[in-house]
Amino acid sequence: MKTLFTTLTIASATLLSAPAFAYEPGDFFVRAGAAMVDPNGDSDPIAIPGLGLGPIPDTSVDVDDDTQLGLTATYMFTANLGLELLASTPFKHDISADLGGAGLGTAPVGDTKHLPPTVSAVWYIAGSTDAFKPYLGVGINYTTFFSESVSGDLEALVGDLAGAGGPVPLEMELDDSLGVAFTAGFDYAIDAQWHLNASVRWIEIDTEAEITNRDLGTIITVDSVDIDPWVYQINVGYSF
Template sequence: MKLRGQGKSVLMLSTVLLAGPVMAHQSGDFIVRMGGIKVAPDVSSDAFDSALPVVGGLEVDVDDDTQLGLTFAYMVTDSIGVELVGATPFTHDIILDTGGSGVVIGETSHLPPTLLAQFYAPQLGPVRGYLGAGVNYTLFFDDSIDDAVVSPLLGGADVDVKLSNSVGFAWEVGADFLINENWLLNASVWNIDIDTEARLYVDDARVDKIDVEIDPWVYMVGVGYRF
């Protein structure tokens, strides 16, 4: 007898439900997760000295960026893990907050390695959620000001900006959807405390510095493999 339409669907669903449950993460497992990772800054900054030309009294902002994310986790016990979060370098526009969409005056790149201790909740069907907390180190590099935009406003002066590196608290929430004994799907969200000091230079002389809290939300969706 041939199965048609709904009959085939019921048979497939029954096969899935009757199959044995996928084994949860266990002590000694290594889990590698990879996917798209988006940094969405929630910026708060001081204003530049009001006596400065062009930038005086204005704050700065930075835009979002998406890169390839990669995380490595090791299960210390069946429910406790340690995770290292990395990514390809992020590059953000530096925006002078003039109202509206602002004015892009330069860019900066950074690497945000983050180390977290994780607690894994009991598995529910194929899903296992987890929480993590730890420390982030953000390394800024390739900071630059767009001379074509800023220099003419300052009579041709050479303008630069430097951002200090940051150490701060990070926390996360995530979930693995186990496909089989090795492969899984993952969704993760982090919040990272990134506080930097933006130092403004004109003709190599520092003219001002302001504190900038970037404090991004970071989102990742991808696949994982455990072994």
């Protein structure tokens, strides 16, 4: 209890002694920290044209989450309005398929990497000139997918269904996406240059998926995969 009381006392003193600060036109600051992409998506039914099957009811694909290094850079045009660029190291996501409608259960599809550069206008709430500065933002996201790969389990499953006598090599392609992005966050000043930052974003990411075989052509398609992730970030920032 004594240790806890001491910790709380120090934290309270730190908060009370935090410096007041305000951004000015021409300020530029960068941030780095952890960014978690948590897909909150849905998809159209899975079609298997390679086996003569159209969209199968009660089937879908799912994308798991991933955490990477998140980077942002912001330029302030006024004391309250700025332009923010979001970047990151590549996110990698495992993809699975719910094939319950086809009586096949859940199967791993493969994985992909993506980069989600996003440009946003950010508005720091007018009048907040103390250490705590909340903001809202809206912008445009461009997500590019690359390094797509198909799981060996799916290659074996398609080989069995096609009567190939073994796994068949498959390739997966995901279309790039362009959509809106919304963000809310806050900066908390440590001193005149350094600050802490936390934010949450919702990004519209929609793609189409196609899995093919060189000899058999298109095997699997999904007309629309709405990934639409929430992105959570905790950063340390530095102002120039």
